[in-house]
Amino acid sequence: MKLSSLLGVSILAFILTGSAQAQPSRSPALDKLHNDLRLSSSQDQAWTAFQQAYNIDPQEMANRRDAASKMPAMTGPQRVDFAISLAKADLAGLERRADALKKFYAALTPDQQHVFDQDTLPSGRGR
Numbered sequence: 001m002k003l004s005s006l007l008g009v010s011i012l013a014f015i016l017t018g019s020a021q022a023q024p025s026r027s028p029a030l031d032k033l034h035n036d037l038r039l040s041s042s043q044d045q046a047w048t049a050f051q052q053a054y055n056i057d058p059q060e061m062a063n064r065r066d067a068a069s070k071m072p073a074m075t076g077p078q079r080v081d082f083a084i085s086l087a088k089a090d091l092a093g094l095e096r097r098a099d100a101l102k103k104f105y106a107a108l109t110p111d112q113q114h115v116f117d118q119d120t121l122p123s124g125r126g127r
Helices: 004-010 027-039 041-053 058-069 076-105 110-119
Strands: none
Touching: 027 041, 027 110, 041 076, 058 076
């Protein structure tokens, strides 16, 4: 999946969702970004924190699939309440990832920030 495609999934959340994994998932988009940024060793900790904020939480995904399968048995008011709770969870995750992104971005040099900005543009707008 292209990095730019991931941006559109949740506004500025361009890689993955929250993490309960011990190891970061391997993402070609993250690998490309990491390579393009040419991070210094002093930036490794910031990169790791940023990357961890975007790891997939398999339990969260399983819970979402399970809850979605229960929708047909829900009433209209129950479904709308369910949708609201999902939206709130999505917003909380986006805010958490945004915080990680801003902290990582602040650790980049101006040239690296430019690379980050270009690499994370939505499809058709970057390089």
